[in-house]
Amino acid sequence: MLLFWIGFTPVSTRAFGDDEIEPFRSVEWQAKALTGEVTGVEFARVTIGGKTYLIRGDKGGTVIPNRLLDEMKMHSGTLDFHSHPHNDDCIPSKSDRLMMRKLRQTTGQRESTIVTPNGRTSLFDEHGVIETGTISSTLDDARRRALMELFGGGK
Numbered sequence: 001m002l003l004f005w006i007g008f009t010p011v012s013t014r015a016f017g018d019d020e021i022e023p024f025r026s027v028e029w030q031a032k033a034l035t036g037e038v039t040g041v042e043f044a045r046v047t048i049g050g051k052t053y054l055i056r057g058d059k060g061g062t063v064i065p066n067r068l069l070d071e072m073k074m075h076s077g078t079l080d081f082h083s084h085p086h087n088d089d090c091i092p093s094k095s096d097r098l099m100m101r102k103l104r105q106t107t108g109q110r111e112s113t114i115v116t117p118n119g120r121t122s123l124f125d126e127h128g129v130i131e132t133g134t135i136s137s138t139l140d141d142a143r144r145r146a147l148m149e150l151f152g153g154g155k
Helices: 027-039 066-075 094-106 141-150
Strands: 043-048 051-056 078-083 112-115 120-125 128-134
Touching: 043 066, 066 094, 078 094, 094 112, 094 120
Parallel strands: 078 112
Antiparallel strands: 043 051, 043 078, 112 120, 120 128
């Protein structure tokens, strides 16, 4: 609803060549990463059986609650991506790597993606970075200001 309000087109109505888009390449990453930048905390997106969950972490990381881990195991859930609140900070922390180890042991998932407010990404596993990249942002100044005002920034 918020993204409609500030003028985003939902991913589900966009056309892609293969009818799919990786979650961290969607407009959604921009909102989550910017929210993290404003609040100073991490956010994660988990998908379980067609449902998407947003998990708010703290300054040190995002922990997937055991209840969701159990659901992920039963329904082949995934940690789609999580955001770090600072530009260019796409290196997985020790807690990020430990979470990937726990996910591998619990669900079989071996890797996930970190995104930052300025679009830096890293694909990582329990051992560290596999590859890095950059995603273009479609946030113009008006949309960025709207998100920052909504989440307490830009004052």
